[in-house]
Amino acid sequence: MAPDLKALLTPALFTKMVETWIPYKKTDPIEDFDKCIQYMFFESATDNLKVRDKAWPALIALSELGLDNVPDTMSFLPLVESPDFPEQAFGLMLFLDQAPRLLLQGVDTRWTYAYFGEIALKFALQLEALPADLRPSAWARWKDFASMGYFVWVRLHFGAPIIHHEKMGEEAAAFTEETRSLIERHYGVHDPYRDQPEKRWDLYGFPNMLEAGGPKGPCSVADGCFWLMCLMDVHKPPLDKYGRYPYQNWRLGRVNTPEEDEWMDNAGMFRAPSDEVTKKIREDVEKGIWTPIGSGKE
Template sequence: MHDELNALLPPSLLQQAAESWMALTKTEEVPDFGKAVKKMLFSHDDKVSAIRPKVWPALEYISKLGPDHLPDWFSLLPPVDSPDFPTQALGLTMVLDQAPRNFFQGIDQRWVGGYFDDISLGFARSLQKLAPDLRPTSWSRWRDTASFEYFIFARMSFSTPFVHNEHASEEAMAFTDETRTYIEERFNVRDPIRQQPERRWDLLGFPKLISSGGPEGDVDIVKGGFWLLELMDVHKPPLDEFGRYPYRNWHLGRDMTAEEEAWIRDADFFKPPPEEVCKKIKEDIEANIWSPLGSGGKPDI
């Protein structure tokens, strides 16, 4: 049915997508896990830039399908019991979840929270419906080919469709706690944030943590892993308070409440897009149309 999409997202490109967004290779030693965290979250190197024009045609194709005509994503992947399945599934997750965030500009950013977030969530849910020993989020699928450090980064990447979606906070929490347990059991430690609710559920925790630039000091897999998990946790308080991420309102054509405006001010981190972008998005929503993907700027293809 979607032969064109199979051609646009061949296994080699999904492999490249997985490699491009990960901060380390599967087997490299990681003397400074904190440095790897910062690389993954805050610096997009040439590998990410290089893949942009390669995945763009697939993103355009998907944008034209509509939510009721999406493919069976598993048709793009090898059999679930194949040793290649975890990496290929990771690559597809990166294409559906990270590529829109990294590559869409201006009015195109409406496509992130308004379209692709639900698509990536649907794919993430389908992966979690697999038997535990077949899920690409299970350590058993990686331990023969990858380091535990790589696996934690992969787990984080598989978790972001839940975290980014405004309607999956409980699933995100369950996934994050499972990752936390992996670290705790492997190193016989306990994440101190379990006993710090005032920090874990801080309404301004997300902008505080993301603006910090990453964990500081001597950071091993335990400290760095727990920092990543805290970053996932602190996405939840705004959803509990407002039922949505206030900083998404601009690109989704939603009006800010007074409480959300106060939160945005207190966060002192999120910046609105240009006024003409907000205006055009609202006009499109009122007209029940979408400006075609690429209206905000296309990559060089």
């Protein structure tokens, strides 16, 4: 029997995703944005596990459909013109893009990149195709009930599936530039990373920035956002050089080239898991099968 997705992909799930992922009041200015970045990127995983009870059954149900049979994700949301649409769309995006990254480990990781990543990207592109004033990633849809500090995280997560996808390098750069320009206009400041191409386009910038952690010391929303935009920019150099993200190879059942092996060795933090996991994923890809979610090993 086909799962009842309407009973699983609910407003309650989407609201829980939002409230768990962004644990700040919408209208309050977020001060000490460096601490906010530190929490969101490096400390929130345990708290975010609170979504598992509601998110896990929905992930299982979607996985059982097959990509060609996944219904239009917009059908689970209120009308685009509804005042509830931006937050509900945000919750659905968090579910599709972030919940798999948190909950799916080991062999299950393939589902994050090769399955849910595709659904999330399709949804993101649908949203970006809406008229500019109706897009839930637009400041105009949030400015009456959210601070800019809160909206920075909203905007970042709406763009995440585009950043994460290997075929969206130019689109990701454009989305990031639009975000950067919005912050510059809003605060009347200049992003200093514009003048530091050696940081923005560093081949090892992504792992290096993550290993170094977020901004050191107190920083404003604008400064924190500029750090985040640089973190988005540094996804692109490996994509430009190799045509794909080397750290996604094992997750997609691919074999590294010698040059990608060198990058992985130098990147340090992107180590592949056990040979058992990588071998199983590769075998599944070669056979054209999927190990069901939850049955794989770490």
